[in-house]
Amino acid sequence: MKQLFIICALILSSTAFSQTKVKETKEVKVERVKRSLAHYEEMTKVILHPRCLNCHPGGDRPTQGMDMHAHQMNVQRGPYNDGNVGMRCVTCHQSENNDVAGVPGAPRWLLAPKELAWQGKTKGEICRLLKDAKKTHMNLQELIEHNGEDELVAWGWNPGKGREPAPGTQKEFGELTRKWVETGAECPK
Amino acid sequence: MKVNINGTIHNVTSSEDTPLLWVIRDELNLTGTKFGCGQAQCGACTVHMDGNPVRSCALPLKLVGEKEIVTIEGMKDKISQAVQKAWVENHVPQCGYCQIGNVMTASALLAETKKPTDTDIDNAMGGHICRCGTYQRIKAAIHQAARELA
């Protein structure tokens, strides 16, 4: 399955590239890259928001809050990104937000895998991660869907009472991702 | 609503947004499960849902569905008995209010990890607050229970 993803990703990205490459003049390319980078810049407003970064930690401990402090209670990634025996994410986080208890929740509450750590990385590094199908386990088309439709990603804009949502809407984020991909998914340095 | 607790299906009348904790304590009169914070901060209310520890204070009744809930009153298996015995022998409980939650998590830990390391225990037990400060004895008791079960 994983291999299939990678193959698909390669085909898709190379097709997109070859299509644009044929017609592209230098001026067009400059303009396209500029637009792609601008789309990505917009995307980073979401990507670098604590609502998203908190579950893409650099180490094995998720963070929480706008100040991104280490998750209380010694919460750890665990072997499957869903915590450890005795304290898995679902010990506290259910399939929906619990505003009474102040505990956020969404379906499949878990951490992004370690290879997709965003914290401590530059915009460029994160960008290249997004395009690395070996790590994302999805091609760019799937990334558009993931960003625009995934129900755990959706939580970023529906974080529950008292939490600042990620900027914009998930639909807009998906749309931005699409535009970024369509313009060649260019990455800053 | 129906809820499966300790192997029995109960018809309960609490509203669907009522945390499972209060259904267990106030409606079903099973008072072993404790209220400490209401925010999944302290772990005193821990029960098992399909074998995994969950904080019943932050689990609305409507999300329980047909999942099997086990409270301390239903913990009769070999592991939990060994844990409780180790709790007594290591002089773990002081005020004891938080210990039920600790016993629930320790039992779940030992069910999956036969010989937990100190780190395994730290990782599993971090959700529990004990104001009496019994942590090192909890750790010792878990190791002892693991030895007895080996």
Add this chain to the structure above:
Amino acid sequence: MTEEKMIVNRRDFLTSSAAALGGLIVAFNIPGNNRLLAAEVSKAAAVYAPNAFVHIAPDNTITMIINKLEMGQGVNTSMAQLIAEELECDWKLIKSVSAPVNPVYNHTMFGPLQMTGGSSALASSWDQHRKIGAGMREMLELAAAKRWGIPVAEVKAQNGFIVSARGKLSYGELAEDANKLPLPQNPKLKNSKDFKVIGHSMKRVDALGKANGTAIFGMDVRIPGMLYAVVARSHIDGGEIASYDEKAARAVSGVVDVVRFGNKVAVLAKNTYAAKTGRDALKIQFKSNKNDTFSTDEWMKHFKSLADEKGIVAENIGAVEEAMKSSKTQFTADYEFPYLAHSAMEPLNCTVNYDGKKAEIWSGHQMPTSDRDVAAKIFGLKPENVDVHTTYAGGSFGRRASKNSDYVVQACELAKIVKKPLKMVMTREDDTHAGYYRPITFHRAKVGLDEKNKLVSWDHFIVGQTVMGNSFFGDMMIKNGLESAVTEGITESHYKFKNFRVQQTIPKNDVTTLWYRSVGHTHTAYVMETMIDELAHKEKSDPLKYRQSMLSESKKHMAVLEQLKKMTGWGTKKAPKGRAWGLAVHESFGTVVGQVAEVSIVDGLPRVHQVWCSAHCGQVVNPEVAKTQLEGGIVFGITSVMHHEITFKDGLVQQGNFSEMPVVRMFDAPVVHVDFIKTTDAPTGLGEPGVPPIAPAIANAVFQLTNKRVRVLPFAKGMKV
């Protein structure tokens, strides 16, 4: 759940409470059922009334009636050990229950009052309880000798039986005969070398119930038809109600009633959650008053300014001012300590059953006499018509010894209006907001040093809010404006100071305050022990040797320091790289405790890896239980100084749940090594004395790691100052 099941449950509960002893247990009463119970009991004197403390059933089971609150410190075990040692009974057949309210159970040192506190349970019961056990044993021996027709010298008590050449008789069989014999006035107590129970780690009698969920805490008490009440209160008491939405509360499913009483509003419901949801729906507003602007930042500034003025002299040794003038250099150290909430695991609650003629109340009562008396006053009943049931307490740390019985009062006021059984429950946030905090305190230490940087003069000023004021305890214990609970630990120090003066000022406001595990020592030990460490460093002395030179006349301190040296290898060994050892030693409640904390800095905060702890607390009654008190005191002490503080802004408490008051958890708790000084002296306190030294021990280690003296607490704040 059917009504029938609930009644059964209640019976189960009642049979395990002392209230049932008269009727349900066939009791062995010495000497005559209620003779001593009813007798005039001298005020605050040790009472020798075995029948009130021990019941022997025909099946030889022994019920110990414990007149102290089991709140985790182990009294249901250790107090029973005192009696069991002399009674020579079978430990396996013992159970412990909490005493009802009766003068016979009054504290032998404080009072007249039945209470638990001041780390005094064993110290105050040491003679009384052993004498009770010995007296009963002698009567049982005499009863057996009479039955056999042999001299009493030929019988011997052994593990629940009286044995002789004629055979053996169980205590249960002899109980009735013994009951008719006169009470020996001076029973012979054992020599400590013969102890078989005292000094031994008997398993806690409450441990299994607390591990399997059958132990009953106040929160677990059930009365058929009982309503649950959650109350809306202002953070600083006295706020008059401006408005609340009764309709919204009543609209919540399960809500039965909304009751205004005084400046509070209660929502009563069929379950706790409905009551809490209804209470929140009230959206209560209070009228503005003078406390609307109260802020702890401003209050602390006010404290500092008061330290510039004159205080009341609490202690004066030598001639501080002259010595200060003669000193070569001086420095001043200002310390700030916040309000602290006790935050016991069981949020405060009280169950009341009042029918207009009599009342019963259930809670983890730390001062059951005053709780009963205020209840009686509210109901207009005679105190004897109020039954007080003391359940297990899910922690207290002083909070349940409420000088005004605050939460009992609220539950009773409500019950008087509602006239239905009810349980008043605080949420975690309510518990945090309800006041009765460790007082906010400011210390200023001004010291003068000679040319060799040796101390010549110490002028100390404490601005601290009262601990016991605004209560009848305050009336008793605050003399001439001086409150020892504010200065204890700075005053009457064992350090040999030549010139030493302590002044005190007690400012007043409307925030309620109370004792908190180790009371004044929570801050005085910090100041004293960090200053001593600083003085040692100033003159380039080893902190342990410096203390030895200053404490040479206190045998207890010297023994503890020596034991710590052996435990740690102080002077020969060193902390691992990146870590440092900090030392502190402090006496409180008659016990000297020394601690060495091994500390590193993680994310800008001290991390305590391990702690060595030596204690001189007299005879250790139950070594393992005693160790748990010190282990727990250390963890409690770390929490108290790491993040914990109660701050006010615009008259409102800024903290609520544990997320805003992070508590030490297992992964950041140290490994604690405890040892005791071997002695047969009478026991001294142990519940509290483990707390005071840990904070300064950490701070002294932090100094070695960062060259910084933390003087503003908690560390989360003070490390950044």
